[in-house]
Amino acid sequence: MVKLTALQIQSLNLEHLSSLLELDQVCFDGLWTMDGYRRELESPNSHFLGIFPPFSSELLGMGCFWSILEEAHITILAVHPQYQHQGLGQALLYSLLKAASDLGLERATLEVRVSNQAAISLYQKFGFKTAGKRPRYYKDNHEDALILWLSDLQYPNFEQTVNDWYKMVSDRLAKSAWTLSLDETLDCK
Incomplete structure (x- = not known):
């Protein structure tokens, strides 16, 4: 039997600033600046997980x-290229949506490049639906963005949905010898 390695998901703070910049550079070639990440980490409305x-x-x-x-x-979801296709994106998205639900939020939304089929597929696994399109949304190449929505984060059956997602995420991670361990002190402000 393969021994599973427990991944830790935790809230990020200013101590993680340099790690965020490094990951941003690898994944997005410098999408956000140091000041941008600092503002996100300091904002009471921003919830950052790593x-x-x-x-x-x-x-x-x-x-x-x-x-x-x-x-x-x-606003952002990224996995280091070395660790993509191992279920880490699913684990992060699950954690973000669970945190949003725990905060009493009713729905989730995001924009994604129309060409990013891997991300679109990930979001669809979690029930996101296309709500519209933002023409020429991305400044680097003027690519359109799809607007995706997920409702019902506070409906009574959502707890079962969260449990189903946890099983889906756990099964996917296990294929790459990972398991998920959420930080008990996960603070989403």
Whole structure:
């Protein structure tokens, strides 16, 4: 039997700033600046999570959402290229959506490049639906963005949905010898 390695998901803070910049550079070639990450980490409406291997400060992935009224607006989701296709993106998205639900938010939304089929597929696994398109949304190449929505984060059956997602995520991670361990002190402000 393969021994599973427990991934840690935890809230990020200013101590993680350099790791966020390094991951951003690898994943997005410098999408956000140091000041941008600092503002996100300091904002009371911003909820930033990171995924780490056990007993390590190596940031493998990151995800963030803004609390806007009753909505979680997912602003960033990234996994280091070395660790992609192992279920870490699913683990981060699951954690973001669970945190949003735990905060009492009712729905989630995000924008994604129309060409990013891997990300679109990930979001669809979690029930996101296309709500529209933002023409020429991305400044680097003027690519359109799809607007994706997920409702019902506070409906009674959502707890079962969260349990189903946890099983889906756990099964996917196990294929790559990972398991998920959520930080008990996960603080989403």
